[in-house]
Amino acid sequence: MNNLLVFPLLIPLCTAVILLFFKNSVIGQRWISAIGMLFNLAAAIALIYQVKTEGIQTLHMGGWLPPYGIVFVGDMLAALLVLATSIVGTFCLFFAFGTIGKEREKYYFYPFYQFLLVGVSGSFLTGDLFNLFVCFEVMLISSYALIVLGGTKKQLRETLKYILINILSSTLFVAAVAYLYGVVGTLNMADLSQRIAEVGQSGVLNVIAILFMIVFSLKAGLFLFFWLPGSYSAPPAAVSALFGALLTKVGLYALIRTFTLIFYHEPGITHHWLAWMAAATMVLGAFGAAAYSDIGRILNYNVIISVGFLAFGLAVSSKEALDGVVFYLLHDMVAKALLFIIGGMLMYIAGTGRLKEMGGLIKRYPFMGWMFFITALAIAGIPPLSGFTGKLLIIMGGFQEKYFWLTAVSLASSFIVLYSLIKIFMAAFWGAEMKNVDSLPAVNKGFIVSTAGLCLIVVAMGIGSEWVYQYVSEAGHTLINPAQYINAVLKE
Amino acid sequence: MELYMSLAIGVIFTVGVYLILSKSLLRIILGTSILTHGVHLLLLTMSKLKTGAAPLLGEKAETYVDPLPQALILTSIVISFGVTSFFFVLAYKAYQKLGTDDMEQLRGNDDE
Numbered sequence A: 001m002n003n004l005l006v007f008p009l010l011i012p013l014c015t016a017v018i019l020l021f022f023k024n025s026v027i028g029q030r031w032i033s034a035i036g037m038l039f040n041l042a043a044a045i046a047l048i049y050q051v052k053t054e055g056i057q058t059l060h061m062g063g064w065l066p067p068y069g070i071v072f073v074g075d076m077l078a079a080l081l082v083l084a085t086s087i088v089g090t091f092c093l094f095f096a097f098g099t100i101g102k103e104r105e106k107y108y109f110y111p112f113y114q115f116l117l118v119g120v121s122g123s124f125l126t127g128d129l130f131n132l133f134v135c136f137e138v139m140l141i142s143s144y145a146l147i148v149l150g151g152t153k154k155q156l157r158e159t160l161k162y163i164l165i166n167i168l169s170s171t172l173f174v175a176a177v178a179y180l181y182g183v184v185g186t187l188n189m190a191d192l193s194q195r196i197a198e199v200g201q202s203g204v205l206n207v208i209a210i211l212f213m214i215v216f217s218l219k220a221g222l223f224l225f226f227w228l229p230g231s232y233s234a235p236p237a238a239v240s241a242l243f244g245a246l247l248t249k250v251g252l253y254a255l256i257r258t259f260t261l262i263f264y265h266e267p268g269i270t271h272h273w274l275a276w277m278a279a280a281t282m283v284l285g286a287f288g289a290a291a292y293s294d295i296g297r298i299l300n301y302n303v304i305i306s307v308g309f310l311a312f313g314l315a316v317s318s319k320e321a322l323d324g325v326v327f328y329l330l331h332d333m334v335a336k337a338l339l340f341i342i343g344g345m346l347m348y349i350a351g352t353g354r355l356k357e358m359g360g361l362i363k364r365y366p367f368m369g370w371m372f373f374i375t376a377l378a379i380a381g382i383p384p385l386s387g388f389t390g391k392l393l394i395i396m397g398g399f400q401e402k403y404f405w406l407t408a409v410s411l412a413s414s415f416i417v418l419y420s421l422i423k424i425f426m427a428a429f430w431g432a433e434m435k436n437v438d439s440l441p442a443v444n445k446g447f448i449v450s451t452a453g454l455c456l457i458v459v460a461m462g463i464g465s466e467w468v469y470q471y472v473s474e475a476g477h478t479l480i481n482p483a484q485y486i487n488a489v490l491k492e
Numbered sequence B: 001m002e003l004y005m006s007l008a009i010g011v012i013f014t015v016g017v018y019l020i021l022s023k024s025l026l027r028i029i030l031g032t033s034i035l036t037h038g039v040h041l042l043l044l045t046m047s048k049l050k051t052g053a054a055p056l057l058g059e060k061a062e063t064y065v066d067p068l069p070q071a072l073i074l075t076s077i078v079i080s081f082g083v084t085s086f087f088f089v090l091a092y093k094a095y096q097k098l099g100t101d102d103m104e105q106l107r108g109n110d111d112e
Helices: A003-020 A026-054 A076-099 A102-106 A109-125 A129-148 A153-184 A189-199 A203-220 A228-233 A237-262 A270-291 A295-316 A319-350 A366-380 A387-400 A404-429 A445-463 A465-480 A482-490 B002-020 B025-046 B068-098
Strands: A057-060 A071-074
Touching: A003 A026, A003 A057, A003 A071, A003 A076, A003 A109, A026 A057, A026 A071, A026 A076, A026 A102, A026 A109, A026 A465, A057 A482, A071 A076, A071 A109, A071 A189, A071 A482, A076 A109, A076 A237, A076 A319, A076 A445, A076 A465, A102 A109, A109 A129, A109 A237, A129 A153, A129 A237, A129 B068, A153 A189, A153 A203, A153 A228, A153 B025, A153 B068, A189 A237, A189 A482, A203 A237, A203 A270, A228 A237, A228 A295, A237 A270, A237 A295, A237 A319, A237 A465, A237 A482, A270 A295, A270 A404, A295 A319, A295 A387, A295 A404, A319 A366, A319 A387, A319 A404, A319 A445, A319 A465, A366 A387, A366 A404, A366 A445, A387 A404, A387 A445, A387 A465, A445 A465, A465 A482, B002 B025, B025 B068
Parallel strands: none
Antiparallel strands: A057 A071
16 A cells, blocks of 8 residues: 555646646646646656565555455556656656746646646556546546647648547547456456466457457557647647657556556467567558658658557567566657657747758757757767667567567667658758747757656656666566566565 | 347437448538447446345345446536537537538548
8 A cells, every 4th residue: 555656646646636726827738747747746756666675665545445446556567657758748848948938828728738747647557447537538538638739720721630530549448448347257457367367368358458459559659649740740849748748658558557567468369469560560660750751741650650569579478578578668758759849849840840951050050950960869879878778678589589570670660760761851951051040949958858857858868778777677577477467466 | 028129229229320421510410429328238238137136235125236237327427528528619610610510521631
């Protein structure tokens, strides 16, 4: 029993409710949300410390013991992801201060932002499938509001499609939960895992597993990603940075959780499917990233490639590969936020997303240019930076488990990532200068603080891989041995 | 009884999917709403339609109804209610601003 587990939900929730009362004071809202984020950060760090020293933490809501009550579980994976969420949330918030605009700030931008974090952290911490659905919905409803806030034509149009896709996938989610409850008679993840291990994962349970795979793949943008490029490019940069960093990762987390804890008995069926979907995602994402010459599109297809790569690690499912997945997931959350922030700023400065109309920005914006270069290297996985270790572990796992073709595809997709990002760097920062250079706006303080902070984390995670790895390895250890999780939840 | 319920759920799903595949935004929203109704019935049916007493301590009955699916359905209804109303407002706003409720014309292009 540990009450610390609800703090990552409770703090943003309370912050959001307080924020509702300060509609007209923009400065007040900024201060309150920043302070709330710092508290959240502190809670996440405390949670990691506790998980490290005392093992997996659980909280039984209202004193109802599992499998009957709602239970919150913080294992190392969840704790690390919560920390990454609050880090990304904090820096995107700093970036939002200067760029989101007074009008949006007045119409409850910050409360929605906090509610989104409630949903994301809740999805990571819950130990119950239906509760996962509820947290998903909290996150999605706030994301609907954030994506449409401002109400430009493009936003309205893309939001309609985004909502429709997500309602459909949520409906399928409830249907899958209904089937699972009908077959197994419980929704607590630890209990589910135990009971499925007893009766064996056969016939109908495989169908349910695949239904869950479809649902979570829709949310994660794995193979079924056709909604993603449009909807992520509609909102302003701070919001799409948050989305690119967090939303698909929640879907991936759900995939990881269900296919390492619950449906891990028939890897020949489920994990095989995952592997091929991952390969298709990487290939299609790579085509997209290589083909377009529009910054927004390229960044969105980069999100898709990394989702494919992570799913490949999950499909391999050895200790090495799962360690790699956790490491890469953490790296990707930070690096994607950084990439979207810089990309968004770039589009704002140039007034366009098209690479052909840009050029020579390095002279006026050297900080931004080199920051983008570092980010591109980090995302492609060049050694001293954070992407390398995760990528190395996943690829090592892939070779050890003899997935040669898929490993080759994932390596090739890394080249495309590097190519597409360097394409942006070359076109936007080098070459002939843009015509109206003198009228270009300056970068604001929030941008510098948030990119410098995130960049520092990317570098630190790369150089201090060994130190980060001890935490990641513990998370991987729990993933590969579901018994640990089950014991922590059910036997107390 | 479960058989009839399953058939009804199948019909509801068919209607919902049919409506979602149409062009008009209003029909699509109604389709999602009907689809969620189908899913709620599915939740109810999957836990077997037992005839038993209400799950309260003082009832002293032989069999009790499983309360969990009902709690789940209640939660799900609330969520789908919220989302549907948001969707309606959004559709209205989009209709005002974009001047159409035809999904074919909402495809959009890069030049705006």
